[in-house]
Amino acid sequence: MLTIHTADLLVTGPAGSGSAPLPGGAVLVEGDRIADVGPYEELAAASPHARTRRWPGTLTPGLLVRGGDELLERTYYPDDPYETTELGTGPISGPEALAALKMTEPRWGNSARRGTQKLLARGVVAVTGRFTSPAVRTAVIRSGLAVLPPAAYEGPARLDPFAGRDAAEQAFHGTLEPGAPARFAAFAVDGPAELLERGPTTCVATVIGGRLLHRRR
Incomplete structure (x- = not known):
């Protein structure tokens, strides 16, 4: 059509x-x-x-987001509304905070699905990174996002593709x-x-x- x-x-x-x-x-x-x-x-x-x-x-x-593996494999997105009362609405990262969550492979996959939805809602169509978690990799593939090789970038990975950019076109x-x-x-x-x-x-x-x-x- x-x-x-x-x-x-x-x-x-x-x-x-x-x-x-x-x-x-x-x-x-x-x-x-x-x-x-x-x-x-x-x-x-x-x-x-x-x-x-x-x-x-x-x-x-x-748009292209850099550091997709950090955003989706090393950041947890609480399940709204079931977890937000306890964990809050913001993404959770850092070794200690993630260890306290006692993450499992299925839980990472569910978090990654929520993360990819946040990216799609920001006009993102591609991410860079190397995904090692099978559940996360499956979630990214099913989302439709293109995966590009890791690229050097400054600062922490962010959901905002324009972070650190001088012009929108750079993203x-x-x-x-x-x-x-x-x-x-x-x-x-x-x-x-x-x-x-x-x-x-x-x-x-x-x-x-x-x-x-x-x-x-």
Whole structure:
């Protein structure tokens, strides 16, 4: 099925990648790939039977988070609402705190699933890291997130892909062009500058492999 995703502004890649931001731009998706990119009116006229999804704000490539193994294998996300009264709502990390939780492989897998949902809700489509826990690795694969080799980075891993970045585009994973994987996100902001200022929790939709994996309710 053909689907057109459109927003007030389309940003296909980092500055200097060859295409300027396009007001009213759109991405035509066929299966798990991008079939075409351009003004919404042109794509809709060329594919009149395509389903249209309209998003507020800015449509961009999905985001990359560094240190995914630290975020998902060495950080515990309490199960809301069952554990938050005792453990709080924030992520738990550090050897002593994790030892007190007496973590098991299934519990790590459940935590990782909650962690991947938090990443998807921030427009993340890829993480770097090397996963050694089978349960965590399975959770990451099932989430649809791409896994890239570990990369050097400064500071602790964070759920915020923009942490330590000077521009939102530095966190983009890939570009939006015909033939590329259908992997992108929409944010309720007016452009990359506001996205960096307000952060990834402005995400309203995340698409991976052509599938809508997160939609803000």
